[in-house]
Amino acid sequence: MLTVEEEGQVVQQIAEGRKRIEAELSKVIVGQHDVIEQLLICLFAGGHCLITGAPGLAKTLLVSSVSKIFHLNFQRIQFTPDLMPADITGTEILEQTESGHRALQFVKGPIFANVILADEINRTPPKTQAALLEAMQEHQVTAGGKRYELEEPFFVLATQNPIEMEGTYPLPEAQLDRFLFNVLIDYLSPEDELSVVMQTTAQRPEPIEPIFTGEDVLKFHAAVRRVPIAREVAEYAVKLVGATRPGREGTPDFINQYASWGAGLRAAQTLVLGGKARALLNGNAHVQYDDIARLAHPTLRHRLLLSYKAEAEGLTVENVIDQLLQTVRHG
Known part of the structure; x- marks a missing residue:
């Protein structure tokens, strides 16, 4: 529980942090101010975010850049038609113990991270999409009758292509409802697109500098709820x-x-x-x-x-x- 003075410091840190975040993202992202604001609101509120847009609009770059700013453990899962639920949550394997006996050991999957980029989530069938449901709602994974807690903070930031595109599967309504926001990312204006072309064909962008830690993010979540x-x-x-x-x-x-x-x-x-x-x-x-x-x-x-x-x-x-x-x- 934060004191009044500490909470005031957190509130000030959030207000000042927005400018620093936008400055860091501007190294690799041009325009998309509404998209960035909605993504930050989602993270500060402690929710999951679905980012929808056509291929090539920097959806993946945006998510990976945000994870670097928050200095969080980041895992990317590329959703494909042959992806299985165990490829996300983990699986039990038979291993030999020190005593010489064999026992099932749970090997954690990529879901055990702070920020999960579920890239092109609607390119995998609903059975695999549903593997995220428990993790998104309960922040835990159940395997072999045992529950494994996920480290906090935990976010799923998923990207998807428009559903009319070939090779996509609609997300189940129950899973859609677990995303705080569905952020729509559109094509840039001609001026912004020209800026991207000039920047990306001239030199490599500066590296993203981390600003906040996982502990900071948890303080932000608490401060938001007290507004x-x-x-x-x-x-x-x-x-x-x-x-x-x-x-x-x-x-x-x-x-x-x-x-x-x-x-x-x-x-x-x-x-x-x-x-x-x-x-x-x-x-x-x-x-x-x-x-x-x-x-x-x-x-x-x-x-x-x-x-x-x-x-x-x-x-x-x-x-x-x-x-x-x-x-x-x-x-």
Whole structure:
């Protein structure tokens, strides 16, 4: 438990740390300011993050660079169609003990790290994707009837290609819900793309310098949870999420038409917790309505399932969330 003075120091460290983080990332990442902010909010809130975008948009580079900044144990798992669950969690092998007897020994898999990069997670079948479920929710792995705790802090940062691309499998809804955010990374502006081309073809980038330790990150998690939020602001988050559920009293008509499934309780918790982390990163003392609204897209885009009618009319989940923000008012 931190003292009031220590907590104040942590809050100041977070506010000042954002500029240092952005300065380090600028060595290898150009633009993508919203993507970086959402990824940092996710890490400071202690959640897992799904990063969606076409190949070649520096998704993997971004995750590996962030892990270096936080000086955490990093493991990359390349998800392929032939990847098995034991390749992620680990497996039991038969070994000879010092006494000469044979016994099963558990060999830990790459999941036993602080930061897991699940690269192209939707290129492996659902059976293997599901191997992450227990680790993401309980921060533990069960093998041979025994539980093995994962070291804290523990994050899964997964990248995926758009689901329409060849050779991809949709992630199960239960696993999608365990990701705090689904961050959408898009093509750069022509100016930023020109900067990338000039930088990457001239000289190698400077190495990323570590800024925070794992102990710092755990302090950040505790500080985020103690950020105050007014009841009215929390009610706005709950109203936003509740309005995504079709067939309920008070649900907007366009949701009843265009959504076949809405967001659950975790979405409201994510909006509030993410809002607290965003407030700290921006140097604010409490959560504001804008913090909730700005996080609606990364929170809801992977939890809102559109109907066939929406697809037939060419609507995207982004369109529906935009209309939701215009319909559900705060205050």
